[in-house]
Amino acid sequence: MEIDKNSLVPIYEQVMDYIKKKIEKGEWKKGDKISTEKDLMELFDVSRGTIKKAISLLVEEKVLTQKQGKGTFVIDENISFPLAEGLISFSESMKSQGIDFETELINLEKKKADEKIAEQLKINVGDDYLFIERTRTVHDEVVMFIQNNINIQLAPNIDTADYAHESLFNIVEKYSEHKVAYSETSFAAVPSTKTISELLHIEENSPLLYQEQLVHLEDDSIIELGRVWLKSNKFYVGSILQRL
Incomplete structure (x- = not known):
């Protein structure tokens, strides 16, 4: 020009x-x-x-x-996670915004439930559950670290699914043969630990947005306990609230 x-x-x-x-x-x-x-x-x-x-x-x-x-x-726009648009996974939310991302599967293993996990998933102490760790990358930048704890009693063979390419909710519905119905979700601001800092390529104690949720199936059973750590400069949580 x-x-x-x-x-x-x-x-x-x-x-x-x-x-x-x-x-x-x-x-x-x-x-x-x-x-x-x-x-x-x-x-x-x-x-x-x-x-x-x-x-x-x-x-x-x-x-x-x-x-x-x-x-x-x-400029790379912040990624919105809308609370008022129904229960969707982070991958579904990013796809709906036209954001290309890659998922890396870091760990997938069956573990024995301790008292805390057993109480949260409503299973017995010592029961098997599926533990998964993944990261998501947008434009060559790792933006989130995800831990999933899945009640495999409700979804046989769910450990064989492709967690690097499929949506977690799609996998859950496929293997449990039940629809995901709702979640109990909380958010908090937390400092990054040494391990998470290394995964996200940030300094230790950097501010992160932390999400924890219990996902229920249509029969009210708990299928998954999810924990997500997100770079606070990349995500914002939004909602439209109507005054009664």
């Missing part, structure tokens, strides 16, 4: 327009790193000050974001 230096449109605005069009066409997607200031200077044959002004204004408009020592990126 050539800059029209005789145009009444300021040069920095022409640079801004170029960047916006690259994003609109999908050439630069959410989370992508854009060209360096030096490359843009050479492309348009303009000063560094002009490029800096264009980028600075696009940062103010929340089109771009700058990461110290890494460069300038197309």
Whole structure:
């Protein structure tokens, strides 16, 4: 693209327009790193000050974001988790927002229930349950760590499912032959532990959003205890409440 230096449109605005069009066409997607200031200077044959002004204004408009020592990126919108739109899993919520993500299965094993797990899943101490650990990545950034504790008494052979590619709720409904009905869910702000910090590639004691939920089937039985740790700068929980 050539800059029209005789145009009444300021040069920095022409640079801004170029960047916006690259994003609109999908050439630069959410989370992508854009060209360096030096490359843009050479492309348009303009000063560094002009490029800096264009980028600075696009940062103010929340089109771009700058990461110290890494460069300038197309802003990656926060991921919404709407509470008032029915019971959906995080994967279902992200898919509905058009967000591409990858799931990595870290651990899957049968464990014996201790008193706490037995009480929460309504099973006997010593009964088998399925313990799963996974992470989710968006634009090459790990954004959440998930632990699932599944009552395998209610879903035989559920340990054979593909937890890296299928929605947990779909798996549960398939193997239990019952619909997921409702959950008891709580949220809290917590500091990251050493283990979770390593998985999320953040500093220890960084602020996280923590979700814990008990998932019930249509017959009221408890199928799963889920725990999720989310980067607080990537997620927000929203709800629309009506005044009575």
